[in-house]
Amino acid sequence: MSITAEQVAQETLAHRRRRARSIARALASEYPDATCALRFSNPLELLVATILSAQCTDERVNKVTPELFRKYPTARHYAQAPRSELERDIQSTGFFRNKAKAIQECCRVLDEKYGGQVPRDIDALVQLPGVGRKTANVVLGTAYGIASGVVVDTHVSRIVRRLGLTEAKQPDRIEQDLMELLPRSEWIDFAHRLIHHGRRVCSARKPKCDQCVLLRWCPRIGVAEPLADGKPPGGRSKAGQKSQAGRKTAAAKSGKSATRSGKRTSARKK
Numbered sequence: 001m002s003i004t005a006e007q008v009a010q011e012t013l014a015h016r017r018r019r020a021r022s023i024a025r026a027l028a029s030e031y032p033d034a035t036c037a038l039r040f041s042n043p044l045e046l047l048v049a050t051i052l053s054a055q056c057t058d059e060r061v062n063k064v065t066p067e068l069f070r071k072y073p074t075a076r077h078y079a080q081a082p083r084s085e086l087e088r089d090i091q092s093t094g095f096f097r098n099k100a101k102a103i104q105e106c107c108r109v110l111d112e113k114y115g116g117q118v119p120r121d122i123d124a125l126v127q128l129p130g131v132g133r134k135t136a137n138v139v140l141g142t143a144y145g146i147a148s149g150v151v152v153d154t155h156v157s158r159i160v161r162r163l164g165l166t167e168a169k170q171p172d173r174i175e176q177d178l179m180e181l182l183p184r185s186e187w188i189d190f191a192h193r194l195i196h197h198g199r200r201v202c203s204a205r206k207p208k209c210d211q212c213v214l215l216r217w218c219p220r221i222g223v224a225e226p227l228a229d230g231k232p233p234g235g236r237s238k239a240g241q242k243s244q245a246g247r248k249t250a251a252a253k254s255g256k257s258a259t260r261s262g263k264r265t266s267a268r269k270k
C-alpha cells in the first residue's frame with residue numbers, strides 16, 4: 001500500500017528520514033551499479049564534461065569529449081586556445097559560447113592558482129568561474145569520491161518533489177533537505193541512482209508508477225495519471241493542504257520540521 005500526500009504532510013522529521021532511507025535502499029537494490037554517465041579519465045575531464053552537459057544529453061557530450069580531451073589535455077591548453085576554435089569544438093552541445101567562456105575562465109584560474117589541478121574542496125570549486133554546487137558535487141563525488149553534498153539536477157529535483165522528500169524548488173534548498181534526510185554515506189550514490197530512475201521510470205512526462213520500486217513510499221505529488229488499479233492520481237488534497245499548514249504551524253512553534261525547505265540557506269552560484 002502506498003503512502004498518501006496527507007500522510008506525508010503530517011510526517012515528522014524522524015519518519016521522513018526513515019522513509020528516505022527506505023527509498024535509498026530500494027534504489028540501491030534496483031540500480032546497484034549506477035554511476036555518472038559522462039565519460040572521463042581524470043577530474044579535469046569530468047569538470048569540462050559536466051560544464052558541457054548543461055542543457056545537453058550525456059550521450060551528446062560523450063560524442064564530443066573524446067576528441068576534445070585529446071586536443072586539450074591540460075587546463076592551460078583550454079585557457080590558451082583561441083575562443084572561436086574552442087566554440088567550434090563544442091558547438092554541438094548547445095550554448096557553446098557561454099560554455100566555451102566558462103571552460104576557459106575556469107581553466108585559467110585552475111592553471112594560475114592550482115597548478116592545473118582541480119581542487120578537492122567544495123569551497124574552492126564553487127569559487128571557480130562557471131562552477132556552481134551541482135558541478136562541484138559531481139566532480140568531488142564522482143572523480144574524488146568525496147561526499148560534499150547531493151547532486152541536484154532536473155531528474156533529482158523532479159523525483160524528490162514527487163516523493164514528498166522536499167517542497168523546495170531551488171536546487172540549493174532541495175540539496176539541503178536531502179542532506180538532512182540522508183546519511184553522508186548515501187549522498188553520492190543516491191543522486192546517481194535517482195538520475196537513472198528518472199531516465200528509466202519516473203520520467204517528466206509519463207512516470208511509470210505501476211512499475212516503480214518506490215511506489216509504496218511515494219505519494220506521487222503532482223502526478224496526474226491514476227494508477228492502473230484505479231487509485232486516484234497523486235497530489236495534495238485540500239485536507240492535505242490544511243494538515244500541512246497545521247504541521248508547519250506546529251513545527252514553527254516547536255522549532256522542528258520534516259524539511260528545511262522553508263529555511264534560508266547560504267546563497268551560492270548554480
Ligand code: SF4
Binds near residue numbers: 223
Ligand atoms: S514513478 Fe511514480 S511512484 Fe515512482 S517515484 Fe515517480 S512518481 Fe513516485
